Amino acid sequence: MQNAWTPTSPSRVIHANNLEVLPGLPDGAFTLIYLDPPFNTGRSQKRQSTTSVRSVAVDGSHAAGTITGFKGQRYERIKGDLLGYDDQFEDYWAFLEPRLIEAWRLLADDGTLYLHLDYREAHYAKVLLDALFGRECFLNELIWAYDYGAKSKNKWPTKHDTILVYVKNPARYYFDSTTVDREPYMAPGLVTPEKVAKGKLPTDVWWHTIVSPTGKEKTGYPTQKPVGILRRIIQASSREGDWVLDFFAGSGTTGAVANALGRRFVLIDQNPEALAVMRVRFELVAGIDFSDLTEERPENDAVGSQPSLRKRASQQKLPQSIAGTARPN
Numbered sequence: 495m496q497n498a499w500t501p502t503s504p505s506r507v508i509h510a511n512n513l514e515v516l517p518g519l520p521d522g523a524f525t526l527i528y529l530d531p532p533f534n535t536g537r538s539q540k541r542q543s544t545t546s547v548r549s550v551a552v553d554g555s556h557a558a559g560t561i562t563g564f565k566g567q568r569y570e571r572i573k574g575d576l577l578g579y580d581d582q583f584e585d586y587w588a589f590l591e592p593r594l595i596e597a598w599r600l601l602a603d604d605g606t607l608y609l610h611l612d613y614r615e616a617h618y619a620k621v622l623l624d625a626l627f628g629r630e631c632f633l634n635e636l637i638w639a640y641d642y643g644a645k646s647k648n649k650w651p652t653k654h655d656t657i658l659v660y661v662k663n664p665a666r667y668y669f670d671s672t673t674v675d676r677e678p679y680m681a682p683g684l685v686t687p688e689k690v691a692k693g694k695l696p697t698d699v700w701w702h703t704i705v706s707p708t709g710k711e712k713t714g715y716p717t718q719k720p721v722g723i724l725r726r727i728i729q730a731s732s733r734e735g736d737w738v739l740d741f742f743a744g745s746g747t748t749g750a751v752a753n754a755l756g757r758r759f760v761l762i763d764q765n766p767e768a769l770a771v772m773r774v775r776f777e778l779v780a781g782i783d784f785s786d787l788t789e790e791r792p793e794n795d796a797v798g799s800q801p802s803l804r805k806r807a808s809q810q811k812l813p814q815s816i817a818g819t820a821r822p823n
């Protein structure tokens with residue numbers, strides 16, 4: 495990777511296909527990795543994703559040959575059984591697998607992966623991740639429930655996403671729920687006034703609105719996730735000064751929250767529109783490196799080439815809690 499990044503570098507936003515950048519990042523550098531990949535990536539992604547796959551031996555080290563996964567034959571067998579049922583998911587997993595293997599390598603020994611999935615993908619992914627990371631490394635299945643938009647009349651309207659949480663080392667992972675924003679009790683009459691005042695610790699079901707189409711938080715990026723969801727994740731699974739990685743960065747929510755909470759970050763996205771939004775989002779944050787590692791696009795081209803997005807983005811005024819302030823690196 496050009497502009498090689500190390501943990502002594504400033505926070506960075508990279509315009510690139512993530513699979514071309516990840517192998518150049520150092521082992522164990524990140525305490526937290528949050529991933530919100532596109533759903534149903536389909537066949538077009540399959541070819542590009544398999545070309546630069548590196549193989550991983552049973553002990554997690556990279557070796558020549560085919561992928562065997564961290565758990566070797568067992569993973570391959572489960573994958574073979576499971577993917578046979580669903581062609582579309584097979585393509586999706588072919589796209590995700592090499593990236594998840596890199597994510598595992600990049601996690602620090604006390605690190606945690608949050609993988610944000612659609613309800614259609616979550617169950618296959620859970621089985622495969624159990625086999626890939628090890629079932630003992632599974633920490634939580636978080637349900638993010640919201641209530642917005644059209645509701646189906648012929649089935650229960652699906653209004654949730656699933657976030658699977660895996661740790662690198664179940665004996666060493668970092669988790670501190672005491673720093674997490676608390677929420678109101680559902681039945682405040684049943685607990686003491688002191689408890690009501692303090693609020694309750696969130697469980698594994700998170701009720702949270704989507705990013706409001708008319709709210710202050712909106713960047714204009716269609717798949718933007720709420721700051722409130724990322725705040726919980728980053729508060730619980732990283733410390734101030736730790737490195738956070740999001741290589742499906744989109745509008746940069748992970749970086750914005752990481753910065754506001756005093757963490758450092760690396761964000762990667764291949765879409766010029768995402769880069770345009772992130773440039774505006776981080777405009778007031780000093781000391782962030784922007785690198786363009788796509789061959790065809792010169793640096794600074796992303797915003798300029800999208801006039802409507804530039805206008806929309808520059809009209810937004812992000813509160814300090816979202817955009818954050820400059821942090822020393």
Ligand SMILES: C[S@@+](CC[C@H](N)C(=O)[O-])C[C@H]1O[C@@H](n2cnc3c(N)ncnc32)[C@H](O)[C@@H]1O
Pocket residue numbers: 510511512513530531532533715717718719720741742743744745746747748762763764765768
């Ligand atoms: C669901 S969006 C992420 C939204 C983000 N969590 C937010 O809050 O804005 C997924 C992102 O992954 C990016 N993406 C898809 N494939 C990629 C790849 N191979 N390399 C880098 N980025 C990719 C897309 O451009 C898109 O911005």
